Amino acid sequence: MKKFLLSFWDTFKIVFIAVAVVFLIRTYVAQPFLVSGLSMQPTFYDGDYLLVDEASYNFRDPERGEVIVFKYPGDHRSYYIKRIIGLPGERVTVENGRVVVHNTNGDKVLNEPYIAQQDFSGKYETKLQDNQYFMMGDNRNYSYDSRMWGPLDRSDIAGIVRFRLWPVNTAMAFSPPLY
Numbered sequence: 242m243k244k245f246l247l248s249f250w251d252t253f254k255i256v257f258i259a260v261a262v263v264f265l266i267r268t269y270v271a272q273p274f275l276v277s278g279l280s281m282q283p284t285f286y287d288g289d290y291l292l293v294d295e296a297s298y299n300f301r302d303p304e305r306g307e308v309i310v311f312k313y314p315g316d317h318r319s320y321y322i323k324r325i326i327g328l329p330g331e332r333v334t335v336e337n338g339r340v341v342v343h344n345t346n347g348d349k350v351l352n353e354p355y356i357a358q359q360d361f362s363g364k365y366e367t368k369l370q371d372n373q374y375f376m377m378g379d380n381r382n383y384s385y386d387s388r389m390w391g392p393l394d395r396s397d398i399a400g401i402v403r404f405r406l407w408p409v410n411t412a413m414a415f416s417p418p419l420y
Contacts, residue, residue, distance in 0.1 A: 272400065274310050274322065280378030280385065281322055284308065284355055290407035291322075295400035303328075303374060303398065305342070306417035311376070312397040314390055320399060323386050326351070327367070327375030329395075335365040335388060340377070355379050355418060363388060372396070 276289040285291070285308075293310045303309065303325050313319040327333035332343040340351045356379050365388045369375060373392035378384025387393060404414050 272310075273406075274320065274402070276322060279383045280380050281308070281324075282380040282383075284324075284379045285322065285402075285405070288408075289405055289411075291402050292404040292406055293400040294403045297401055298398060303395070303401070304417055306419075308402040308415060308417075309376075310399045310402065311393055312399065314393060314397060317397070321376075321385075322402065323376035323378050323384070324355075325374050326377045326387075327369050327392075329369055329371050329373055331375075332368045333366070333375045335363060335377075337364075338381075353418075356381055367392060374398075 272293045272295055274291045274293045276285045276287060276291065278287055291310075305325055305328055307325050308322065309325060310320055310322050313321045326340055327342060328344075330344065334341045334343070340353065342349045342351060367375060367387070369392050372395040374387075374395065376387045376393050378386050402415055405412055
């Protein structure tokens with residue numbers, strides 16, 4: 242009986258440590274995310290399974306072009322996935338399929354080879370405050386993004402997309418585009 246209890250205790254400790262490690266990693270380091278919808282095509286498709294890095298933004302600021310997961314500003318129970326287009330303090334204009342970022346370095350028309358269509362519709366302009374980001378989906382005509390609900394506060398950012406894990410044939414690591 243003593244052998245059984247010692248064996249049970251050892252197994253319990255291993256399971257407890259494993260559960261604690263998984264909990265800590267999922268809470269503070271990385272979290273899985275399932276893409277739902279068409280707004281990020283052709284970069285991500287409905288059903289893609291992603292790994293989101295939740296730790297990096299504790300040590301650095303988000304950068305233009307990074308794809309992030311965040312709490313939707315209108316309902317913090319929902320999570321969205323979009324690309325960072327505008328950074329704090331910038332002015333962003335969207336017109337005739339072009340995105341222009343205006344900042345202290347001048348005006349820059351973004352070269353966006355990752356978007357689904359170059360001829361997306363609509364006209365929009367905004368000035369971002371401190372800790373605000375302008376978000377857009379890659380499938381511009383089918384994306385519910387900052388053009389509709391306004392800037393995203395930094396406090397709503399969950400993390401940056403680092404890997405696509407599923408489907409296996411499209412598994413890969415991601416890094417932001419160079420503008």
